[in-house]
Amino acid sequence: MPEILSPLSVLLLWAVLGYLLGSIPFGVVISKLMGLGDLRAIGSGNIGATNVLRTGNKAAAFGTLVLDGGKGAAAVLIARAFAGEDAAQLAGLAAFAGHCFPVWLGFRGGKGVATFLGLLLVLAWPVGLLACLTWLAAVALVRISSVGALAASALSPLWALVTGNGDTALLCALLAVLIWWRHKENIARLRAGTEANVGRDSRDKKAE
Known part of the structure; x- marks a missing residue:
C-alpha cells in the first residue's frame, strides 16, 4: 500500500465521496430509462451489466458496463488529483463497496467486477x-x-x-x-x- 500522507479527516472524506459515487446504480437507472423494467425483478436481480444483458438489450448492458467501470475510475482519479495516492486507493475501495452495498437500494447491489476493473485501469x-x-x-x-x-x-x-x-x-x-x-x-x-x-x-x- 502507498505511504499514508493525508490526514485522517481527508481520507474519511474521500472514502465517503468514493462510496457515494460507487453506489450510483447505473444498471437500475439505465433499465428504467430504456423501459426495460425493474432490473431487480429480472434474472438474478443483480444490478450489474450481466443481468442487464438478460433483458436482451445489448446497448443497455454495454452502457451499464462502461458506467460501472467509470465510477470506479472516476473515484480514483478525482481523489488522486485533490489528495494523493493514499486517498485514491481508499476512494477506489469505497467506490467498490458502494457498488456492492448501495445505500439507495437497501445495501443490495452488484458484485463489483466492472467497478474493480475500472478502478484498477486508472490506479x-x-x-x-x-x-x-x-x-x-x-x-x-x-x-x-x-x-x-x-x-x-x-x-x-x-x-x-x-x-x-x-x-x-x-x-x-x-x-x-x-x-x-x-x-x-x-x-x-x-x-x-x-x-x-x-x-x-x-x-x-x-x-x-
Missing part, C-alpha cells in the same frame, strides 16, 4: 490491463462469466507484484477477497456444474 494501468485480459481469456476458455471474474481478481495481486506496482497489491488482494465472497453462490453452482454459460438465457437462474 495502475498495467495491473488493470492484465486483469481485463485474464477475464477475457478465462471467459473465452470456459464461456462462464463468473470464472473470468474469479480468475481476474485472484491473479490481480500477482499482476501488481510482477509489474512493479506492489503498492497496489494489498488493495488488489482485499478486492479479490470481496469479489470471491460476493460470488459465493456462483462458486457453489460451479462446483455443482450448474453455472450458466455466457450467451445462454438464464433469466430463471441465479447467475452473476
Whole structure:
C-alpha cells in the first residue's frame, strides 16, 4: 500500500465521496430509462451489466458496463488529483463497496467486477490491463462469466507484484477477497456444474 500522507479527516472524506459515487446504480437507472423494467425483478436481480444483458438489450448492458467501470475510475482519479495516492486507493475501495452495498437500494447491489476493473485501469494501468485480459481469456476458455471474474481478481495481486506496482497489491488482494465472497453462490453452482454459460438465457437462474 502507498505511504499514508493525508490526514485522517481527508481520507474519511474521500472514502465517503468514493462510496457515494460507487453506489450510483447505473444498471437500475439505465433499465428504467430504456423501459426495460425493474432490473431487480429480472434474472438474478443483480444490478450489474450481466443481468442487464438478460433483458436482451445489448446497448443497455454495454452502457451499464462502461458506467460501472467509470465510477470506479472516476473515484480514483478525482481523489488522486485533490489528495494523493493514499486517498485514491481508499476512494477506489469505497467506490467498490458502494457498488456492492448501495445505500439507495437497501445495501443490495452488484458484485463489483466492472467497478474493480475500472478502478484498477486508472490506479495502475498495467495491473488493470492484465486483469481485463485474464477475464477475457478465462471467459473465452470456459464461456462462464463468473470464472473470468474469479480468475481476474485472484491473479490481480500477482499482476501488481510482477509489474512493479506492489503498492497496489494489498488493495488488489482485499478486492479479490470481496469479489470471491460476493460470488459465493456462483462458486457453489460451479462446483455443482450448474453455472450458466455466457450467451445462454438464464433469466430463471441465479447467475452473476
